[in-house]
Amino acid sequence: MKEITSKLQEIATRLFNEGKIDVFLAWEKGEQEFQTKSYIAHSVDDVKNIIFNEYSIYNVSNALLKLRDGHEKIGIAVKGCDSRGVVRLLEDLQITRDRLYIIGIPCPGLKDPLAAARSFGGLGKKESDQGLAKKCLECIQPNPVIYDELVGPEQTPRQQGDRFAQVREIEQMSADERYKFWEDTLSTCIRCYACRQVCVACDCRTCIFDEMKPQWVGRETNTTDNMMYHLVKHAHMAGRCIECGECERVCPVGIPLMLLNRKLIKDVGELFGGTEAGLQYTEGAKPALSVFKENDPDNFQ
Amino acid sequence: MKVLSKTKLEAALNKLSESNEVFVPMQKKAQSGYYPWTSFVSGDEIMLEALNVYQSPKGAVLPQTEKMYQIKQGGMEIKIDKTFEDDHPTIIFGARGCDVKGILAMDEVFLTRGYEDSFYKARRSANTIIANACYEPGSNCFCNAMEVNAVDPAGADVILRDAGEAFVWEVKTEKGEAVTAIIADLLEEKEVQLPQSKPFNQKVDYSGVAEKLKTMFDHPLWDKLSASCINCGMCTFVCPSCYCFDIQVKMWGEEGYRFRAWDSCMFEEYSREAGGGNPRGASKERFRQRFLHKLEFFTERYGTPLCTGCGRCMIVCPTDVNIVRIIDAVKEAEVNA
Numbered sequence: 001m002k003e004i005t006s007k008l009q010e011i012a013t014r015l016f017n018e019g020k021i022d023v024f025l026a027w028e029k030g031e032q033e034f035q036t037k038s039y040i041a042h043s044v045d046d047v048k049n050i051i052f053n054e055y056s057i058y059n060v061s062n063a064l065l066k067l068r069d070g071h072e073k074i075g076i077a078v079k080g081c082d083s084r085g086v087v088r089l090l091e092d093l094q095i096t097r098d099r100l101y102i103i104g105i106p107c108p109g110l111k112d113p114l115a116a117a118r119s120f121g122g123l124g125k126k127e128s129d130q131g132l133a134k135k136c137l138e139c140i141q142p143n144p145v146i147y148d149e150l151v152g153p154e155q156t157p158r159q160q161g162d163r164f165a166q167v168r169e170i171e172q173m174s175a176d177e178r179y180k181f182w183e184d185t186l187s188t189c190i191r192c193y194a195c196r197q198v199c200v201a202c203d204c205r206t207c208i209f210d211e212m213k214p215q216w217v218g219r220e221t222n223t224t225d226n227m228m229y230h231l232v233k234h235a236h237m238a239g240r241c242i243e244c245g246e247c248e249r250v251c252p253v254g255i256p257l258m259l260l261n262r263k264l265i266k267d268v269g270e271l272f273g274g275t276e277a278g279l280q281y282t283e284g285a286k287p288a289l290s291v292f293k294e295n296d297p298d299n300f301q
Numbered sequence: 302m303k304v305l306s307k308t309k310l311e312a313a314l315n316k317l318s319e320s321n322e323v324f325v326p327m328q329k330k331a332q333s334g335y336y337p338w339t340s341f342v343s344g345d346e347i348m349l350e351a352l353n354v355y356q357s358p359k360g361a362v363l364p365q366t367e368k369m370y371q372i373k374q375g376g377m378e379i380k381i382d383k384t385f386e387d388d389h390p391t392i393i394f395g396a397r398g399c400d401v402k403g404i405l406a407m408d409e410v411f412l413t414r415g416y417e418d419s420f421y422k423a424r425r426s427a428n429t430i431i432a433n434a435c436y437e438p439g440s441n442c443f444c445n446a447m448e449v450n451a452v453d454p455a456g457a458d459v460i461l462r463d464a465g466e467a468f469v470w471e472v473k474t475e476k477g478e479a480v481t482a483i484i485a486d487l488l489e490e491k492e493v494q495l496p497q498s499k500p501f502n503q504k505v506d507y508s509g510v511a512e513k514l515k516t517m518f519d520h521p522l523w524d525k526l527s528a529s530c531i532n533c534g535m536c537t538f539v540c541p542s543c544y545c546f547d548i549q550v551k552m553w554g555e556e557g558y559r560f561r562a563w564d565s566c567m568f569e570e571y572s573r574e575a576g577g578g579n580p581r582g583a584s585k586e587r588f589r590q591r592f593l594h595k596l597e598f599f600t601e602r603y604g605t606p607l608c609t610g611c612g613r614c615m616i617v618c619p620t621d622v623n624i625v626r627i628i629d630a631v632k633e634a635e636v637n638a
Binding site: 030031035036037038039040058062066113114117118120121122123188190191192193194196197198210212215218219220221222246249250252253254 | 330331332333351352353354355356365366439440441528529531532533534535537538539547549551560562563564565568569570573584612613615616617619620621623626
């Protein structure tokens with residue numbers, strides 16, 4: 001990974017010097033050994049702070065949202081999952097391809113700095129030694145799907161077995177059992193909206209949950225409002241979730257949010273087929289559920 | 302000294318729960334926080350020996366969602382049917398000094414300076430705090446720098462001291478006497494060895510920070526510090542002293558109720574004005590507000606910082622925002638006079 005770091009720094013330096021970019025998005029070292037955070041380098045002097053290590057798990061494509069209204073030319077380092085985020089933003093016309101210079105990093109699988117921080121901080125139960133993060137063990141696309149330059153050797157997907165096994169288990173439940181399962185699971189939500197904030201597919205300028213007139217979802221933390229929040233949020237992700245797993249990783253109360261996302265990925269796949277969200281960029285292409293056709297065979301319900 | 306043998310802990314919690322709702326630090330599956338003892342089921346764990354739990358006990362006196370009053374509308378008239386000042390007796394069992402300080406800070410806000418919040422007052426008056434003295438600070442702890450005495454926390458009605466086989470039971474106040482009476486037959490007189498206090502790992506110097514921040518509202522350091530923040534509200538919701546709330550109403554036709562729910566300065570909606578403008582529209586501005594409130598404004602008004610040094614926000618933050626480094630950065634910053 002040291003090699004990748006120096007390669008990234010080399011490329012960023014070159015791009016800054018050639019005047020091809022104004023900023024470079026990547027990661028920098030955090031407070032502790034196990035902490036790495038997203039970073040925006042603004043000049044060649046900042047390049048030395050750029051790092052790629054076993055904790056560079058944060059999906060940096062999310063940081064593009066902070067720059068969507070500007071005109072800067074942006075260099076960005078992306079792993080497989082991050083690159084799918086970039087595709088999503090391109091499809092949603094949140095950023096234009098000509099503003100981006102993308103460095104792809106085939107990802108070997110990373111560790112979760114938050115899990116490490118929990119163990120280190122001594123809150124709650126000690127967690128056992130950190131292997132690869134859950135989201136990395138479930139990864140189907142470690143290699144970047146869009147890039148101008150690639151750094152490092154290709155990797156093989158780490159997802160083993162049936163990716164939808166848990167979804168199928170829940171589908172097998174009776175309606176009452178399933179309701180109970182989600183009621184219990186979502187009752188613990190503290191509505192901090194970290195799952196939304198960290199999500200690159202959540203790129204709406206005004207979020208439905210922030211609207212007051214009308215207020216679509218109540219602010220009480222109870223079963224009704226919590227369910228409404230999660231079901232609506234995740235339904236919005238249908239055909240859009242790039243499976244980066246960040247929502248589930250950052251959740252402070254451990255809600256298995258990827259279960260909801262995978263259910264939708266499975267359904268959208270079965271109903272519409274086609275390529276999964278963000279796996280391939282074709283200019284002008286729209287994901288399922290983003291297009292309206294007058295001759296749609298189904299009624300608008 | 303009075304001690305409570307650990308073998309009698311569950312009996313004591315059962316006894317106390319007969320007449321009080323007792324909040325105990327517990328691990329419940331993936332979650333850890335203060336939960337009512339009566340909700341304990343097999344598989345749960347009492348976390349008195351852990352450093353702390355994720356969710357602070359502030360919910361015992363300021364629940365995340367709290368019904369305030371019930372309303373009925375008739376034409377132009379509005380009638381308040383019922384108010385919900387809740388004064389059922391509660392005990393926070395085993396709170397660390399940092400978390401007790403969080404509640405003391407809320408006492409200042411809700412009970413002093415000319416206005417008493419009747420909802421908070423009802424809960425707080427009926428609330429007893431049994432603190433758990435802290436002898437071994439964790440890797441993120443810095444309460445010593447934020448005016449907290451971890452071994453002798455101010456505001457505790459009873460202080461527990463973990464002496465291995467038993468907790469020393471040290472009564473501090475009348476409220477403490479009252480809960481002690483409930484479990485008197487479970488306590489023993491015994492001399493036990495108290496643990497030695499271990500040093501703090503974090504070195505934090507808060508002195509002069511509040512004063513210096515007065516001149517730093519427009520300092521460029523906020524751009525840099527806030528760069529990675531994504532404005533979720535996790536830090537504010539796990540914080541033992543963040544008390545901001547929003548009051549809203551739910552109506553069905555002509556009936557409904559008003560409630561308040563925790564809110565977060567990290568949210569855009571929090572500072573949005575009725576006309577649509579927002580004085581803190583940008584991410585940096587909301588970020589700055591949080592830290593100025595913790596480190597400057599509260600100190601100016603109440604003479605003590607609003608951060609209690611529990612370290613939770615540094616653990617949960619998905620983008621590694623670190624309040625200790627912010628204090629350092631403020632200390633080191635150059636300010637043009």
